[in-house]
Amino acid sequence: MIARFVALVQQRLGLVIDKGQWGELEPLLAERAGGSVERYLERLASSSAQEEWKALAERLTVGETYFLRHLTQLETLVDEVLPSFLRQSSNIRVLCAGCSSGEEPYSVALLARERGRVDASRLRILGIDVNPRAIAQARRACYSSWSLRAVPLALREQWFKRTPEGFALRPQVRDQVIFEERNLLEDAPAFWAPGSFHAILCRNVVLYFPPEVTRRIIARMAQALVPGGYLFLGPSETLRGISEEFELLRRGDAFYYRRLPVPLPTLASSRAPPLLPPPPSAVALPRGSSTPPPVDGLEAVLRLLEAERYTEAWARLESLPQEEQPRGLLLRAVLHLHAGRLEAAEHLGRQLTSASATEAPAQYLLGLCLEQSGNEVGARSRYAAAVRADPTFALGYLRAGTLARRAGDLADARVGLRMALSLLPQEKPLYLSLFGGGFGRHGLMQVGLQELHACTEVP
Numbered sequence: 001m002i003a004r005f006v007a008l009v010q011q012r013l014g015l016v017i018d019k020g021q022w023g024e025l026e027p028l029l030a031e032r033a034g035g036s037v038e039r040y041l042e043r044l045a046s047s048s049a050q051e052e053w054k055a056l057a058e059r060l061t062v063g064e065t066y067f068l069r070h071l072t073q074l075e076t077l078v079d080e081v082l083p084s085f086l087r088q089s090s091n092i093r094v095l096c097a098g099c100s101s102g103e104e105p106y107s108v109a110l111l112a113r114e115r116g117r118v119d120a121s122r123l124r125i126l127g128i129d130v131n132p133r134a135i136a137q138a139r140r141a142c143y144s145s146w147s148l149r150a151v152p153l154a155l156r157e158q159w160f161k162r163t164p165e166g167f168a169l170r171p172q173v174r175d176q177v178i179f180e181e182r183n184l185l186e187d188a189p190a191f192w193a194p195g196s197f198h199a200i201l202c203r204n205v206v207l208y209f210p211p212e213v214t215r216r217i218i219a220r221m222a223q224a225l226v227p228g229g230y231l232f233l234g235p236s237e238t239l240r241g242i243s244e245e246f247e248l249l250r251r252g253d254a255f256y257y258r259r260l261p262v263p264l265p266t267l268a269s270s271r272a273p274p275l276l277p278p279p280p281s282a283v284a285l286p287r288g289s290s291t292p293p294p295v296d297g298l299e300a301v302l303r304l305l306e307a308e309r310y311t312e313a314w315a316r317l318e319s320l321p322q323e324e325q326p327r328g329l330l331l332r333a334v335l336h337l338h339a340g341r342l343e344a345a346e347h348l349g350r351q352l353t354s355a356s357a358t359e360a361p362a363q364y365l366l367g368l369c370l371e372q373s374g375n376e377v378g379a380r381s382r383y384a385a386a387v388r389a390d391p392t393f394a395l396g397y398l399r400a401g402t403l404a405r406r407a408g409d410l411a412d413a414r415v416g417l418r419m420a421l422s423l424l425p426q427e428k429p430l431y432l433s434l435f436g437g438g439f440g441r442h443g444l445m446q447v448g449l450q451e452l453h454a455c456t457e458v459p
Contacts, residue, residue, distance in 0.1 A: 097205060154451075383397075
């Protein structure tokens with residue numbers, strides 16, 4: 001029965017569920033079936049189960065997101081990609097596919113206004129997701145402080161209003177984004193009509209689909225882009241072996257794709273027009289160069305953590321031998337934190353503070369736990385302990401400076417932020433993997449500079 005349920009989920013939602021996770025689906029199947037599981041599965045396979053599939057989408061789809069996630073990609077989009085179309089089109093159309101609760105499309109709208117390269121009146125942003133509950137939340141546009149954890153205070157104060165429910169996005173940004181409930185697996189030829197979008201963001205979505213489903217989705221997106229349109233995937237996702245309709249570009253830490261005027265297999269045998277030149281600051285990369293070689297052990301867990309694939313990271317960590325500790329314990333604590341299990345994260349963090357090798361990151365982790373629970377004074381104390389244990393810990397200075405800025409302690413904020421900016425170029429790769437939150441060095445430098453600007457002083 002469970003195998004048939006998994007097959008139906010893959011067919012209708014495109015989700016690949018590893019056999020090791022099938023046991024987690026059994027309570028859900030029993031709950032939704034109510035009585036006869038066999039009759040329930042027959043109903044799911046019929047054409048009359050649309051509402052039930054919506055309910056299952058709410059329970060099964062992953063919604064890990066936050067504002068300004070993978071900032072360098074978003075900066076490339078609003079600084080380079082969108083302005084390149086201004087002379088060709090009166091309106092610039094952006095699609096955020098798999099938008100979850102709306103943080104990504106709203107980030108595009110917010111950054112476009114902040115950077116000033118695209119007239120907001122000419123920008124059209126559409127967010128789509130299969131999860132109806134996520135779409136409803138996106139339309140409400142009210143978020144927790146955790147969703148805004150990467151938003152500098154100055155931007156938070158400018159574009160959000162504090163309410164009893166959280167932080168409400170101001171209407172000028174909220175009203176710029178439209179949301180639709182839509183399944184990426186559905187054909188919908190009118191929606192995917194040629195030339196519908198100038199740029200599509202589909203970040204950390206297709207990694208949950210099998211290759212054949214990903215190929216169909218990417219083919220539709222390629223068709224829907226204008227000639228020379230752009231596609232942004234997540235940092236761990238690649239089109240290698242999926243599509244020959246794009247070339248890979250790089251700008252700083254940001255990797256992204258541009259649709260070729262003619263699919264690559266026909267270029268050598270046809271008199272196709274020359275390829276569009278890459279944007280001035282973008283570099284085209286050799287095909288097949290975007291995927292690093294496979295890795296094992298804790299390094300594989302770190303890669304999954306960097307890609308925010310927390311469930312897979314946890315499963316990989318659990319499969320490793322216990323002698324991988326204490327680094328494995330630190331990884332376990334970080335994954336507890338990302339899952340919102342603060343007590344478990346704190347318990348491991350306190351253990352790890354007793355070992356010199358893990359004292360600094362453990363103190364930083366405890367600071368994050370306190371900050372997430374609303375105790376910013378206690379968090380600042382832990383960040384201070386982290387930089388005492390490791391005076392080169394740039395992220396510790398960055399968080400301490402940010403919280404000092406929020407508390408109005410501008411002198412302490414400037415000291416901490418200047419230290420962070422001077423140390424970030426040499427920050428330990430392990431710390432960036434554990435605590436970078438999807439930001440590379442460049443993105444963290446930008447966060448630090450914005451915080452320092454908010455202190456009315458630049459380095």
